[in-house]
Amino acid sequence: MNKFGSEKLNQQVLQTGLCIGCGACIDLCPYFRSHRGRTAQLFPCNREEGRCFAHCPKVEVDADTLCRFLFAAPYNGDPLGIHRSIHISRAGDRLKKQPFQAGGTVTALAYYALRTKRIRGAILTGREGLLPVPRLATRPAAVFGSSLSKYAAAPTLSALNRAIAAGYDNLGIVATPCQAAAVAQMRMNPLDRPSFQDPAALVIGLFCTWALDFRQFEAFLAARLPLRDIVKVDIPPPPAAVLEVYLRDGKKEFPLDEIRPLVPAGCGYCIDMTAEFADVSVGVLEGRPDRNTLIVRTARGEKIVREAEKDGYLIREDMPAENRAHLQWAAANKKQRGVRRCLETGRLNGEEGAACLRLKEEIIRQIMENTPEVPTSPHPVGEERQKSGHSRQVKEASCLI
Ligand SMILES: Cc1cc2nc3c(=O)[nH]c(=O)nc-3n(C[C@H](O)[C@H](O)[C@H](O)COP(=O)(O)OP(=O)(O)OC[C@H]3O[C@@H](n4cnc5c(N)ncnc54)[C@H](O)[C@@H]3O)c2cc1C
Numbered sequence: 001m002n003k004f005g006s007e008k009l010n011q012q013v014l015q016t017g018l019c020i021g022c023g024a025c026i027d028l029c030p031y032f033r034s035h036r037g038r039t040a041q042l043f044p045c046n047r048e049e050g051r052c053f054a055h056c057p058k059v060e061v062d063a064d065t066l067c068r069f070l071f072a073a074p075y076n077g078d079p080l081g082i083h084r085s086i087h088i089s090r091a092g093d094r095l096k097k098q099p100f101q102a103g104g105t106v107t108a109l110a111y112y113a114l115r116t117k118r119i120r121g122a123i124l125t126g127r128e129g130l131l132p133v134p135r136l137a138t139r140p141a142a143v144f145g146s147s148l149s150k151y152a153a154a155p156t157l158s159a160l161n162r163a164i165a166a167g168y169d170n171l172g173i174v175a176t177p178c179q180a181a182a183v184a185q186m187r188m189n190p191l192d193r194p195s196f197q198d199p200a201a202l203v204i205g206l207f208c209t210w211a212l213d214f215r216q217f218e219a220f221l222a223a224r225l226p227l228r229d230i231v232k233v234d235i236p237p238p239p240a241a242v243l244e245v246y247l248r249d250g251k252k253e254f255p256l257d258e259i260r261p262l263v264p265a266g267c268g269y270c271i272d273m274t275a276e277f278a279d280v281s282v283g284v285l286e287g288r289p290d291r292n293t294l295i296v297r298t299a300r301g302e303k304i305v306r307e308a309e310k311d312g313y314l315i316r317e318d319m320p321a322e323n324r325a326h327l328q329w330a331a332a333n334k335k336q337r338g339v340r341r342c343l344e345t346g347r348l349n350g351e352e353g354a355a356c357l358r359l360k361e362e363i364i365r366q367i368m369e370n371t372p373e374v375p376t377s378p379h380p381v382g383e384e385r386q387k388s389g390h391s392r393q394v395k396e397a398s399c400l401i
Pocket residue numbers: 099100101102103104105106107108110123124125126132146147148149150151152153154156174175176206207208209210211212282283284285292399400401
């Protein structure tokens with residue numbers, strides 16, 4: 001593993017605009033800070049090796065090393081990552097009805113893990129106004145306060161760093177794919193610290209096609225609606241191709257074409273749609289807004305899902321083949337786009353300390369050569385929609401599925 005310090009991080013990630021503001025480098029030392037969605041280094045530091053660089057998900061991420069560490073298997077380029085099973089799911093009936101983003105699977109699993117003391121705390125993302133804010137929940141009921149998706153990139157992992165510094169272990173972490181990659185790098189103890197203890201007892205990944213730059217997103221909405229009236233933001237699956245903003249007294253929609261310019265550059269280098277480095281990953285489900293897609297990846301992920309289901313906190317169904325095919329297609333598309341961007345900018349493999357991503361040559365070929373076929377959408381697609389270019393819209397939306 002390549003080891004460098006904050007100077008290199010600054011040069012290769014912050015100054016190049018690759019930073020996604022995940023928070024992994026924040027609250028490890030007094031020097032890095034997040035302010036309204038942006039990460040900045042306040043003072044220079046001359047350490048030659050730092051956790052800031054070692055944990056950052058935008059520099060020197062070696063997918064094969066991460067997979068071998070987490071799954072004892074090589075990175076195989078599967079669009080959905082290494083996994084054991086895929087399901088449809090929702091929060092079980094024992095959980096009080098709450099405002100969830102979709103089926104509430106994430107909140108249900110975090111709640112159950114805390115309630116059964118599998119974890120001592122859950123690292124979540126709440127919000128203050130529109131600003132996503134890192135949170136540590138130590139009581140089961142506290143997880144409800146952080147439900148719902150905040151579509152701006154969030155410094156969530158600063159709460160993990162603070163919790164570890166405060167002596168917490170056995171933590172549950174709800175993380176976007178880049179955050180889950182940072183947590184996996186953290187768990188590998190890259191600086192070989194003798195006192196190190198793996199802090200993560202459960203990583204719940206979120207699907208993510210892209211996030212938004214908080215400051216630009218806030219300015220965009222502020223010019224169009226009263227921010228204080230926002231109760232929920234959603235990006236329904238294709239073919240909708242809109243961002244929905246639910247207000248106290250109604251709803252406004254914005255075409256995704258107007259929203260995409262607010263996506264930070266760092267997301268363009270991302271090859272992971274389904275949080276491949278998590279124990280379980282959760283996304284929305286096309287055509288059923290009150291359900292989730294649930295991917296189970298590890299033995300401990302499987303155990304908690306099975307037990308939560310048995311105790312009435314989670315409900316699972318089989319995933320139809322057409323939903324699965326569409327998910328696979330969308331994730332393959334994102335992988336190909338991310339690899340292409342890394343190749344075009346010289347950030348795939350190459351110079352030590354400058355690569356965004358490291359992949360084996362045969363995996364790069366496999367990702368780039370297997371152009372995914374547009375599958376039949378799991379939605380009932382009417383003739384009208386086909387005539388009006390539905391399949392092109394699905395392809396371009398690829399995807400906030
Ligand atoms: C930036 C972003 C992009 C997404 N893109 C897709 C996509 O392309 N396709 C798809 O299927 N699903 C996507 N999702 C996931 C989806 O919106 C839901 O989070 C997921 O389906 C879980 O639903 P739920 O009902 O179980 O969530 P809930 O039970 O409501 O829980 C939501 C959880 O998300 C966490 N969270 C909220 N905002 C953030 C954030 N900014 N960063 C980190 N954690 C956060 C909260 O801590 C909470 O635990 C995205 C989510 C985010 C945050």
